[in-house]
Amino acid sequence: MGSKYNKLVSKDKEVFTTPLFWCSILIPLIIAAFIAYKISYSPNFNNFLTHIWQNMKLPIALASLSIPLASWVISNHRSAQIVDNQKKEESKRLTETYLQQEAFFERYYGRKIQTLGWKYIEKEDLPVIHAQVYEFKRLSEKGVITPQYEIEKDLNNYFKGTERSFWDFYEAFVLETKNNNNQYLLDAYTRQLFTFLNQSIHNLSISFGSRNLNLNETILPLYAEAYFEVYNLCESINISPNYTEKELEEHIHVFNAVLDVIPTIYKAGIQDFNLERLSMSETIRDLQKTSFRDTKTSNINSMMLQLNNSLPESIDGLLAIPVATSSDQFIELELITKQDNGSLSIKFIEGDNNAPDGKISLSDGIDTLSIHLYPVDNIYRLGKDDNEFTTFSNDAVIFIKDKLDL
The missing domain is CATH 3.30.920 (Metal Transport, Frataxin; Chain A)
Known part of the structure; x- marks a missing residue:
């Protein structure tokens, strides 16, 4: 069926050489010549046509509407096809533009990760981050390449939550060491710090596309490095809160203060200190305290x-x-x-x-x-x-x- 249609239409030839074009001209002429002949030489046929013309004007008029209506349907069908093709072309162009932007994003920031020696954001994370931030799944629906609507709110929650965790911990931890120096309370503060920081990273990964961190195995400095790496990346693509240089210096100062004070209490290198190490310290301390006591x-x-x-x-x-x-x-x-x-x-x-x-x-x-x-x-x-x-x-x-x- 398809081959016969293509042969009849001859879409690859000029219109004047197609069979359908000549049929559309010759068939009406042949029919008109035949009727003219019959009118001239057949009185009965002539009377028949006169009767039809006098009494069947309305049906003939209605029947004549079929061609204009068919032309109108064809025109609308062609317009719909054109619009659909335009949408497909636009979607294709949008996808190609997105992929070009993603490739540049990976090359540029991949090199930056290697040059600066980032520890949290890795080169393999960049495609996921780009797809999450610019909502690749909703690309056709949106029609434009823009960051997701809630991303700045989610990032602000992450930055504020991380800052508050470090600030609150430092104030409470230092105050306790100066007052009662209750080791159990210090342990609780430290464990709470790890838990809050890990939860912030988890919430960030949902909207930002960065990787999750293991609660027990992740060392404390990595949470601080993650904060500044995420901020640096977001600042480059204009979706981060605009902190002043003074505010960033204050955060750096507090983060470093926390990383400095913990080794003095737990007698452990900060680059090895995680929740597993904290639990080990608690276990050893409890054993030491109870080993000389009665049952x-x-x-x-x-x-x-x-x-x-x-x-x-x-x-x-x-x-x-x-x-x-x-x-x-x-x-x-x-x-x-x-x-x-x-x-x-x-x-x-x-x-x-x-x-x-x-x-x-x-x-x-x-x-x-x-x-x-x-x-x-x-x-x-x-x-x-x-x-x-x-x-x-x-x-x-x-x-x-x-x-x-x-």
Whole structure:
């Protein structure tokens, strides 16, 4: 069918040489000559035509509309095809322009990464960053190559969040070292710093296309380097907040201050310091503190550290901070929230007549919830049996949520 149509239309030849052109001229002439002949030599045919012309004017007029209407449909069809072809050409041109821009982006900033020795943004990240920033998936829909609408807001959240994490950590960390120097609280601040910085990087990767970082394995200096690498790249493509030179110098000063103060506390090189190293330091310190204590003290402190890890996982918005007592024998826990809705304490209370082996107490200073300790095979457990422990655990969760408005 297609070959016959192409032969009839002869799209590759001049119009005057096509069969369809000559048919359109000759067929009407032949029909007209035949009718003229019949009119001249056939009275019956002549009467027939006269009858049709006198009585069938309206049907003939309506029938004559078919050709103009068909021409109108063909014209609109051709216009639609032209518009569709123009859209395809525009989409093709837009894609080619995007790919040229992407190739330049990779070459230029790839060389910059190598020259400056960037550690966070790698050359392999550039295609993903470019596609994410300029929304390659929505290129045809947008019709223009522009940064995504929310990118500046997301970048601002990342920069402000990272700055706040370093600033707040430095102020709280230095203040604690000058005052109580509570090692458990310093550990909590440091762990919180890693967690907040990693979350900021994770949120950035969603909108910016940069890579995620492993929470436990990433060293602290890499978070600081990531901040300035992202800022440098965004500044080059005009999508970053316009910080003054003085503001950037202040951020550099605080970031360096944090990187300088941590090694003095943890006795570790900052280029090796990550959450794994922090956990290792905590474990070694706990072993050193408990190795010369009796079994009861070790068991109780072990329980406290387990509660320190499990409670925040069980209750959203809860923070647990280990606190060393004045005697530095038993660990206590202070429970607080990010919204500062007050605090609770969990601590060990020495035995009395009602609880010979002591008890663990949860209190807000007014109301108290407690559970007795019982020795079982040279270790201590909370409650006489699993049922009592389960009941206490459920009551404790309700108590904490009620007192801290969680």
